[in-house]
Amino acid sequence: MANANHKPAGRRSRGHGQVGLTGLVVGAIGVVFGDIGTSPLYTIKEAFIPHYGLDARDPAEVLGLLSLIFWALMVMVTLKYVAIIMRADNEGEGGIMALMTLAQRTLPKGGRGAYAVGILGIFGASLFFGDSVITPPVSVLGALEGIEVAAPQLHDWIVPLAVVIMLVLFSTQRFGTEKVGRVFGPITLVWFLSIAALGVLNIRHNPEVVQALNPWWGVKFFMAHGWHGIFILGAVVLAVTGGEALYADMGHFGARPIRYAWYFLVLPALMLNYLGQGALVLENPDAVKNPFYVGVPDWAQWPMIALATMAAIIASQAVITGAFSVSRQAMQLGYIPRMLVRHTSKDTIGQIYVPGINWLMMLTVIALVLAFRSSTNLASAYGVSVSGTMLIDTLLLALLAKSTWTRARWWVLPVCAVVLVIDLGFLVANGAKFFHGAWFPIALGLLVFTVLRTWRRGRELLTAEVRKEGIQLDTFLPGLMLAPPVRVPGTAVFLTASPDVVPHALLHNLKHNKVLHERNVFLTVETLGVPYAPREKRMKISPIAGDDFHRVIIRYGFMETPDVPVALMRSCDQCDLVFNPMDTTYFVSRESIVASRHRGMPIWRDKLFAFMHRNAAPATTFFRIPGNRLVELGAQVEI
Structure with missing residues (x-):
């Protein structure tokens, strides 16, 4: 299978160091499975709300629901993600952005197909943000609602406690998760062992519940309910949220540790707990008010609430970290404006903190807690973004398998067809909850998608305007040197998005300062469609027209953070250029965008792009250029 599980040795050692397989498995348990691992807190409870019309006193209904949950986990997570999609890695990295890049490589560059795949991938990434702001409140509220079972008189404290937890969680992000992350794995390991033991304890009350593993119960469920039965998938999907x-x-742990953790711990623990909740409902239908906590022995109620809350916080932390990572990838690929990115670990490049994303998420999450106030209400909004992302994953996988996986497409494509039908069922079932809360992630996804596409398109229009009005560098420099201006000591680095066009900063420097530095470098930073740029492609240096003019192109992968001064220092080994940090001045053109009718995008998108461009992080921060060595020169561009 082409590209399957191929990980360059350098990437593997860089990502995992000397950590053994056991350590990676434990780490994966703490980070990867937090979201799906807290689903038992609310999935069964949600399925028996009046909205779905299920009768907890009917054993066929209970067994049918459990059968649907089991086979959803087997088909949608085990088969689709663990067995198939995890074979499609972009040099070890996964995720919808990586899958989008792989799928685009199978199509002609610049064609309609590549454009459509890009739209799908970006919309999937937009839906991810909708999921990332719902996971923390639904998980934490689901954990804290155990208080209603242990001490009903404390019900009014649940929402304030959830708000406090969110405030603390987001306020501590700036300190990094490296130290806390060391205990994530062990805590989540205890969580899975605990819910498995709880499931076994409750299954003993009604062992017949294991019949639900037979798919015939799921078939009978649909036969009994007809086409209306599809709407129960709106609750079943809650069991697979986090599967993506x-x-x-x-990329953080590798495919094998994640597979081992899923097969030997997470999947068995989840199903034992779901079966245990089902056995409890069969024995006592009134347990549907909160089957997870009703099945906990009295002596273990408060310890389980504490453990569930910690597991929910860990699940929230994993989603927040994922949002930071996706934001950085989107920045590198040119889909959102530059934002401040802080590294919180000296040893792990993936440990980053993006303040803008963090505070925006915090405000949204707290607003959701205050607006919805319970996991049941939030569950109505949950699922539609997840099912949409899963559907896009299936489409991209089918395209990749058809074009690239020559040996495996004979069985992968039929699986994709079956999974696509299930994905559509999940999407329709969750779409039916539109007026009950599902509108929120859809609206948020569309908003994020609009921002991403507007920034991308605006950058294209800006670059086109600069090229159209610009002067070709190769013809300008020889003419300039016929009557050269005064040369001053030092090196001038002109950052430009178009390596063939004279930067506005150079023209302004010549016009206003009437000097030219001794050495002049025209620098362009490019992002490749791979996580980490190969060493041989990292930098390209070529002289222009003599007289110490050089064109330099530095390339980074979408998982890397550009560091221009360090890259230039390392370039000293490749050519005769000498970069003395104290003798180098960086020149950047800061364009002022003027929105114009009848050109480019609709006027409201032009104004949106101008606003984002005006508030983007300065080059000094994004490219790590020392502020005391930077000169910014303005230029007005109409789009």
């Missing part, structure tokens, strides 16, 4: 994280976090 297995693929998205593959």
Whole structure:
């Protein structure tokens, strides 16, 4: 199978160091499975709300629901993600952005197919943000609602406690998760062992519940309910939320540790707990008010609430970290404006903190807690973004398998066809909850998608305007040197998005300062469609017209953070250029965008792009250029 599980040795050692397989498995348990691992807190409870019309006193209904949950986990997570999609890695990295890049490589560059795949991938990434702001409140509220079972008189404290937890969680992000992350794995391991033991304890009350593993119960469920039965998938999908994280976090741990953790711990623990809740409902239908906590012995109620809350916080942390990672990838690929990115670990490049994303998520999450106030209400909004992302994953996988996986497409494509039908069923079932809360992730996804596409298109229009009005560098420099201006000591580095066009900063420097530095470098930073740029492609240096003019192109992968001064220092080994940090001045053109009717995008999108461009992080921060060595020169561009 082409490209399957191929990981360059350098990438593997860089990502995992000397950590053994056991350590990676434990780490994956703590980071990858937090979301799907907290689903038992609310899935069964949600399925028996009046909205779905299920009768907890009917054993066929209970067994049918459990059968649907089991086979959803087997088909949608085990088969689709663990067995198939995790074979599609972009040099070890996973996630919808990586899958989009792989799928685009199978199509002619610049064609309609590549454009459509890009639209799908970006819309899937937009839906991810809708999921990432719902996971923390639904998980934490689901955990804290155990208080209603242990001490009903404390019900009014649940929402304030959830708000406090969110405030603390987001306020501590700036300190990094490296130290806390060391205990994530063990805590989540205890969580899975605990819910498995709880499931075994409750299954003993009604062992017949294991019949639900037979798919015939799921078939009978649909036969009994007809086409209306599809709407129960709106609750079943809650059991597989977080399944896409297995693929998205593959780059952090590798495919094998994630597979081992899923097969030997997570999947058995989840199903034992779901079966235990089902056995409890069969024995006592009133347990549907909160089957997870009703099945906990009285002496273990408060310890389980504490453990569930910690597991929910860990699940939230994993989603927040994932949002930071996706944001950085989107920045590198040119889909959102530059934002401040802080590294919180000296040893792990993936440990980053994006303040803008963090505070925006915090405000949204707290607003959701205050607006919805319970996991049941939030569950109505949950699922539609997940099912949409899963559907896009299936489409991209089918395209990749058809074009690239020559040996495996004979069985992968039929699987994709079956999974696509299930994905559509999940999407329709969740879409039916539109007026009950599902509108929120859809609206948020469309908003994020609009921002991403507007920034991307705006950058294209800006670059086109600069090229159209610009002067070709190769013809300008020889003419300039016929009557050269005064040369001053030092090196001038002109950052430009178009390596063949004279930067506005150079023209302004010549016009206003009437000097030219001794050495002049025209620098362009490019992002490749791979996580980490190969060493041989990292930098290209070529002289222009003599007289110490050089064109330099530095390339980074979408998982890397550009560091221009360090890259230039390392270039000293490749040519005769000498970069003395104290003798180098960086020149950047800061364009002022003027929105114009009848050109480019609709006027409201032009104004949106101008606003984002005006508030983007300065080059000094994004490219790590020292502020005391930077000169910014303005230029007005109409789009």
